[in-house]
Amino acid sequence: MNQERLNKLIEKMDEFNIDGVVLFNEADIRYFSNFKSGGVLIVLKDQVKLFTNRLVYEEARQLLGDRVELGSDLDDIAKFLKSNGVLRVGFDFLRSTYAQIKAFDEFEIVDFTNQTLMLRMIKDRDEINAIRKAAVVARNAFLKVYPYLKPGLTEKEIADELACQLKKHGAEKEAFDTIVATGPNAAYPHHQPTDRKIEEGDFVVIDFGAKVDGYHSDTTYTFLMGKKTDEKRELFNAVFYAQLYSTEMIAPSRTKASEVYKRAKSELAKFGLDKYFIHSLGHGIGLEVHEFPFLNEKNDMVIQPNMVFTIEPGIYIPGKLGIRLEHMVLVKENDTEVIAFTPFMEIM
Structure with missing residues (x-):
């Protein structure tokens, strides 16, 4: 168990005046208990218990000892809570099912959504x-793929080779299904690789990441195959400047997430491209690929030291092209650091 993290959770429980929290989310369970194979984690003010099934019980016991209980039925957990005098129980409504919460209707249920x-x-x-390790693994894997990018390769061939290189360089697995989108396919932010071949003049968007020690990286590069026309240079540079200036403006403990988003959009507006920017500017990353904070126009959360998130402006012109650039930023006490910066990134 990670006692320091548990202590912070217990402080949060005191704020909500609750006796216990029931956690079903695998990332939450790993964060507080260090156990990576799931189960249900019960956190009370004076004890912590992980309920598991028979398949992982011995594995959990080796790590956590007598803090592990064999039992996967929700009734078993309810009995445990009742035997410990629990009255008010917190649940994350977005990370629990209706059936899971309904099983505890004899308790006073408190909305604990998003607190973990x-x-x-x-x-x-x-x-x-x-x-950092995940980012370096991903960067080194891509260094092996980058020299071979050329017209004639299919999106699937690039994605498959990158997946192979990620494993070779130490990734547990891909952080998510790699996106390779070429030409007009790049106008779809979540395009899945196809047999389409790269053609001269295509923008090629590659969005990928590695999972290492349970943590993730997330990076996107865009490359132009063939001659750099003035039009395509301007499109690329608009996205590049949006990423550069929105990253540079971050002042730890002062800048709001919404302000970073608006700076990126304003840079794109200088080129008349802001209408093609159709998603948030970035998201936190860690045990899950998408975590807090989210950088969008509505989030007025102040950016704090030791946050890690992506900055990923993009433009998507239907039927024509897409361009996205994404890097991960670590917020420090007085500045920011781009994690695993890649100097070979194309600049037009």
Whole structure:
């Protein structure tokens, strides 16, 4: 168990005046208990218990000892809570099913939604080191793929080779299904690789990441195959400047997430391209690929030291092209750091 993280959770429980929290989310369970194979984690003010099934019980016992209980039925957990005098129980409504919450209707149920994500948003040293490792693994894998990008390769061939290189360089697995989108396919932000071949004049968008020690990285590069026309140079540079200036403007403990988003959009507006920017500017990353904070126009959360998130402006012109550039940013006390910066990124 990670007692320091548990202590912060218990402080949060005191704020909500609850006796216990029931956690079903695998990332939450790993964050507080260090156990990576799931189960249900019960956190009370004076004890912590992980309920598991028979398949992982012995594995959990080796790590957590007598803090593990064999039992996967929700009734078993309810009995445990009742035997410990629990009255008010917190649940994350977005990360629990209706059936899971309904099983505890004899207790006073309290909305604890997103509170664990708020704690996980501020990374500790071990988490930052794990994210760095994942980013370096992904960068080194891509260095092996980059020299072979050329017209005639299919999107699937690039994605498959990158997946192979990620494993070779130490990734547990891909952080998510790699996106390779070429030409008009790049106008779809979540395009899945196809047999379409790269053609001269295509923009090629590659969005990928590695999972290492349970933590993720997330990076996107865009490359132009063939001659750099003035029109395509301007499109690329608009996105590049949006990423550059929105990253540089971050002042830890002062800048709001919404202000970073608006800066990126204003840069795109200078080129008349802001209408093609159709998603948020970025998201936190850690045990899950998408975590707090989210950088969008509605989030007025102030950016704090030890947050790690992406900056990923993009434009998507239907039927024509797409361009997205994404890097991960670590917020420090007085400045920011781009994690695993890649100097070979194309600049037009």
